Amino acid sequence: MTPNSKDDGDWRVSGISRNYPSYRQHRPITSESWLERKNVDDEAEGLWRINDTLYDLSDFAARHPGGSSWIECTRGTDITEPFESHHIEERARGMLSKFEVRKAARPRNYKFTLEENGFYMTLKRRVREKLRQIGYSPTKKTEFLHLGILVSVFLFSWAGTALDSLIFKGLAGLSLCWVATSTHNYFHQRDNWRMYTFNLTMMNFRNWRISHALSHHVYANSLHDLEMSMFEPFLCWIPDRHYASKAQRLISVVISPVVYVFLFQGQFLIRLVLSLTKRNVLRWDDLIGFSLPIFIYLSTGVGLLSALLSWEIIISVGSFIFGLVGLTAAHHDPRILHDGDAQRQDFDWGLYQVDTIIDRGDIKWSDLLVLTHFGEHALHHLFPTLDHGVLKHLYPELRKTMKEFDVELREINHWSHIKGQNQQLLRIEKNPIPPGSKKLK
Template identity: 55%
Template sequence: MVKNGTKQDDLMAASIIRRYPRFLDMRIKTCEGWVVSKRKDDEAEGLWRIKDELYDLTDFITHHPGGPFWLETTKGTDITEAFESHHISKKPEEMLNKFHARSAAKPRNYKFTLHENGFYRVLKGRIREKLKGIDYSAARRTHLMHFALLVSTFALACSCSYTGNIIFVPFAALSLSWLTIATHNYFHRKDNWRMYTFNLSLLNFCNWRISHALSHHVYTNSLHDLEMSLFEPFLCWWPNSSIHTKWHRLFSVAIQPIVYTVIFPFQLTLRIVISLLDKNILFWHDCIGLTLPLFMLLVAQVPILTAMLQWVLIIGLASFIFGIIGLNAAHHGPQIVHEGDAIREDRDWGLYQLDTVIDRSDIKGSHFMVLTHFGDHFLHHLFPTLDHGILPQLYPILYETLKEHKAELRECTHLQHIIGQNKQLLRMTPNTIRPGSNANKT
């Protein structure tokens, strides 16, 4: 991406990482490449690093309650923040001692802190206690909503090929898009059957466990956020004039509809090409994406090519809807911290997450809208293994803890997010005022 030393220095001036990520210089960026690069950058000596200690979890891989994928993928990397946010209980932390190998030889690549009296650890302790008496019935409603979306997606798509009526296409696309977003609720957790339904979009939950759960959720809006770099050079949200010109920025705004439309098919196409020309990076469950058109063909009363065209339209439109919702959900706007902007003196990981998010106010209180529109985004980033349905019960504790740390959760509507995201694409000057500072408040 950037090979000029000065440009790297400009980007790293206020970074949350110490070294420029190697994967940014890769010509083709993939989730697998991100992991390989992270193993080199993190210098975890082939083990699992948490803060300044190294652990050998090799014998625990097959016993990991969340499934082997997480430990197999993160071997040789720093998992500090991911470990913290994915384990609310104290038990995993207490188990670490028996896997301790040695202290790390070199300092961490990440500048985050997780002090016991810091915002995140204090909030996490309170949430841990709250969960002992929480009402989990909302989680069951989440399961019902997800299942209803799964059924409606197949029903609407098959109605399209059975009747030949194109009116079913937009409804099937909307259902598929909502199903994909709702399924995101499940792949942060231990292995479960619902996470496989994500693949109906042609995306793959394993890839998203890397690009979204391990990269974006942890290193939001930074150079290490894979969900930022995967959209380059078409969309660039980092505010740095030394990387892209004003005309490139204008081009990014204009090309958004096309980018949105190809989100679903592009990643699968890229992985197929790489698998054919180099190394196989496909999974057996990539085939799940073909079940929707297969069902459409089984009930089709229209020619095969017509049914396939209907499916292509459903995928393209669903991808577009997904882009409208997802890329305008919480993270992009001139007031939101991106790589290059000044960051807080307090490097608490939870406060950094706060500064990279503006929640959507127009869907709060609606279980269905929150589930299908990446709602309650800040709490989800802090505690990704919790069901979206129970997050509203945690707000009193969140607001109390924010007040104690003199911080505030910002909110706006979806329309304001869309406007802000376009302004962010055009922004070339980093913010120089630190979030939470007196100057920022005035």
């Protein structure tokens, strides 16, 4: 059936776009399938679309300061919001005219606006001025924390296996989770060696640049958000019975801890099966994930089966903590905007990001916890390429702009997020009250 047709019913409608995202009608849902169908939905004609203008960035890809992969993987898609949020300085915008081809045949699919006097562009100008004072570069402290966490994975893995200690294996799993969450700080940025450490989890940073940076960060909590759809039907946060019944939602709450355990291994297995049955989606850096069990086997002197069992415990613990932290970080609570809920009349992209987030107020005192628990979440969504060590200095600009536009920065603790996430899994009724109509108490 055609998306948004009368026969489909009005539930196949996204509040942020003209058309229902076609990737949802093709299984399995993967990063690759999301990009393929986005090529169709965005009507970029095989080029790169920014607003209603098409550009040819083919020859620029190799010279792109952030790395060629950002350009190559977005060919044929609308990159309006990533372009604006990834380039805080105006230099990139000034270069665009060199690559302009023509105007797009039709208006863009997405309803977001980025008006110069709107919330996001006003905030961006203020942030740009602040960054010229304090600098853009990743902070040494963040780099030190990431390196320490990385080393601890191997130290605890060795100790847990050599001493046959579940405590040390658990600490190794925690460290592995923290490698993933802290490396998240780096795969948003220009290509760097730290982004490869994400692959120790058996996940792959290349896929996450698509599912997280290009999908979730741009279209958070919407039908276009790949990090929502990839969990369906096991976990469903869209408040509509057509996506999951009450019974399915009750089951989701019960099985969610089990889903967490298999996040790391599951993503690798999906890529492996797709490579064997459809087309190869594995890359050379997928081998990085096997460096940890090889290290355990070679350094501890235990048998192969013992080494593999130890690794499985470590990766399962890490996966569980990653799911518990990641899926309850900021986005899922009945008070947070999800596709289907009433939205603001102002479709400013920055306002939308704020509406889809309740921040973690209980971890701001610790740079380590912010780095490893997706802290400073609103600022991170608004300016994803900035180091977490830089984001904390931008609150004066954020609060000033929020006050000017009558927007609230909402914060709760992690326990409230855990409760809220389960409540959201159970929610079927759409919220008829637009964001901003009620303040979070």
